[in-house]
Amino acid sequence: MLMHVFTVWLGGAYRVVISSYANFHKALIENNKITSKRSDVGLPGWRKEIFAVRPGIARHILWKDAKKARQQTATFLNNEGMGRTVMEPHVLNEADKFIQFFIEPRLESGEGLDTITPLSLAATNILVNTLTGNSYDYDDPKAHDHLNLIHEEHKHNVTFAASIPFTKWIPGDPFHSAEAERNYSETFKKILSNFDNIVAKRRRELQDGCSPNLMLDHMLLQYRPELGDQERFDANVGSMIQQMYAGSTASGSYLCWALLYLSVYPHMQERLHNEIDEVIGEDSVPEYSLREKLPYADAFVLETFRHSECIHVLSPRTTESELVIDGQVLPAGVELMFNLDSVYNDPDIFDNVHEFNPERFLTGDVTKKKACIEAAFGLGRRKCIAIPLGKMEVFLILLRIMQQFSVTYEGDTKPPLINMGGINSKPYPHRIVFTRRNKEIRK
Ligand code: HEM
Numbered sequence: 001m002l003m004h005v006f007t008v009w010l011g012g013a014y015r016v017v018i019s020s021y022a023n024f025h026k027a028l029i030e031n032n033k034i035t036s037k038r039s040d041v042g043l044p045g046w047r048k049e050i051f052a053v054r055p056g057i058a059r060h061i062l063w064k065d066a067k068k069a070r071q072q073t074a075t076f077l078n079n080e081g082m083g084r085t086v087m088e089p090h091v092l093n094e095a096d097k098f099i100q101f102f103i104e105p106r107l108e109s110g111e112g113l114d115t116i117t118p119l120s121l122a123a124t125n126i127l128v129n130t131l132t133g134n135s136y137d138y139d140d141p142k143a144h145d146h147l148n149l150i151h152e153e154h155k156h157n158v159t160f161a162a163s164i165p166f167t168k169w170i171p172g173d174p175f176h177s178a179e180a181e182r183n184y185s186e187t188f189k190k191i192l193s194n195f196d197n198i199v200a201k202r203r204r205e206l207q208d209g210c211s212p213n214l215m216l217d218h219m220l221l222q223y224r225p226e227l228g229d230q231e232r233f234d235a236n237v238g239s240m241i242q243q244m245y246a247g248s249t250a251s252g253s254y255l256c257w258a259l260l261y262l263s264v265y266p267h268m269q270e271r272l273h274n275e276i277d278e279v280i281g282e283d284s285v286p287e288y289s290l291r292e293k294l295p296y297a298d299a300f301v302l303e304t305f306r307h308s309e310c311i312h313v314l315s316p317r318t319t320e321s322e323l324v325i326d327g328q329v330l331p332a333g334v335e336l337m338f339n340l341d342s343v344y345n346d347p348d349i350f351d352n353v354h355e356f357n358p359e360r361f362l363t364g365d366v367t368k369k370k371a372c373i374e375a376a377f378g379l380g381r382r383k384c385i386a387i388p389l390g391k392m393e394v395f396l397i398l399l400r401i402m403q404q405f406s407v408t409y410e411g412d413t414k415p416p417l418i419n420m421g422g423i424n425s426k427p428y429p430h431r432i433v434f435t436r437r438n439k440e441i442r443k
Contacts, residue, residue: 112431
């Protein structure tokens with residue numbers, strides 16, 4: 001019998017691993033008052049210090065502190081029409097910039113593209129544009145450095161150092177834990193200092209009389225003296241946008257996975273091309289509202305979310321009071337780890353779980369299956385604040401690319417479809433070769 005709730009002694013603390021969609025629902029939705037607190041169990045000391053000084057949205061350990069920051073940020077995003085018509089042109093515009101900068105110059109030579117950073121950059125630009133009115137140039141080395149730092153941060157989050165801290169004391173550092181923690185600390189501080197600079201620059205511009213018209217301005221103008229000192233307030237705004245930037249790289253990772261699957265399964269690519277040709281055609285621009293008329297594209301994206309296991313754990317929480325789950329009594333103060341892989345691979349919901357098969361979302365009762373994929377954004381009060389935006393980015397950018405191009409992998413060896421681990425885990429290194437679709441054949 002499968003154990004869905006069990007305790008592990010890991011990193012000097014008890015952690016309870018929770019599996020299965022039913023248990024996720026019970027813990028995160030039915031008992032959301034008990035499980036909305038982010039966990040600080042096992043965080044290295046330097047990281048606790050940073051979080052204590054700069055709570056930010058996801059860094060707020062306590063739900064009561066996080067609630068306000070979260071609500072404010074979600075309101076800003078909603079006012080920007082996130083996931084609806086206002087954001088759609090931003091997304092399509094960025095897709096076209098991506099094509100012009102990364103795909104078109106490679107068409108003649110057939111040179112492959114390592115898509116992960118460029119696609120993350122495209123997704124990040126959509127947010128940067130909303131926040132600051134600017135966007136990164138695709139050849140700006142600072143933008144690449146910045147994203148590499150975020151990818152590094154995600155990778156370090158699941159090292160031995162993060163989950164089993166005592167390994168860093170083992171002589172000779174056989175698990176590279178001490179080294180990973182040192183790198184992580186440096187990386188994280190660098191990331192925050194980048195955001196501090198963006199925020200400080202804008203604060204100065206506002207103080208010099210520049211008229212507020214950006215989302216970042218609205219955030220900064222929330223400051224009132226009773227909220228504490230301005231520097232600390234601005235540091236929290238920096239943390240908040242850091243979390244949003246980090247969030248937006250998730251869309252880039254899923255897009256990278258989607259192109260990889262299409263390159264490995266040409267018959268699926270052909271089916272997607274046919275659907276796009278029938279519903280959108282060659283000259284129209286894809287619209288998110290057409291999703292219902294593009295069932296295969298929708299199913300393909302859902303299966304990419306499931307099979308890639310790109311996000312395979314939710315951010316840990318700590319119980320604020322006793323929680324009974326799956327017949328087990330968990331006391332207050334226990335860290336909960338949500339094992340998303342168990343949801344994507346639940347044999348009671350999905351057949352042949354290891355097979356990549358979009359068809360599974362087109363046949364039979366798909367409601368439960370879709371609910372499982374929705375869990376990729378988290379559940380309950382601390383779920384992702386930008387779900388409509390994330391979904392729209394993946395869908396529209398993929399369609400805009402596939403409307404015009406075919407993809408193959410570079411070289412003779414099929415890239416493995418396994419992820420490299422870490423939060424937001426990317427696939428093994430590979431390159432995608434783009435070819436412009438032949439208009440004559442399409443007719
Ligand atoms: C496909 C795209 C995305 C996926 C799959 C995704 C997934 C997630 C997940 C799993 C969490 C943690 C939820 C939990 O612990 O229960 C999260 C939190 C968060 N995401 Fe996203 N995300 C995506 C896109 C974005 C974008 C574009 C933004 C930018 C605005 C964003 C901003 C955030 C923020 C600020 C949080 C922290 C919420 C809090 O702590 O209360 N995400 N996201």
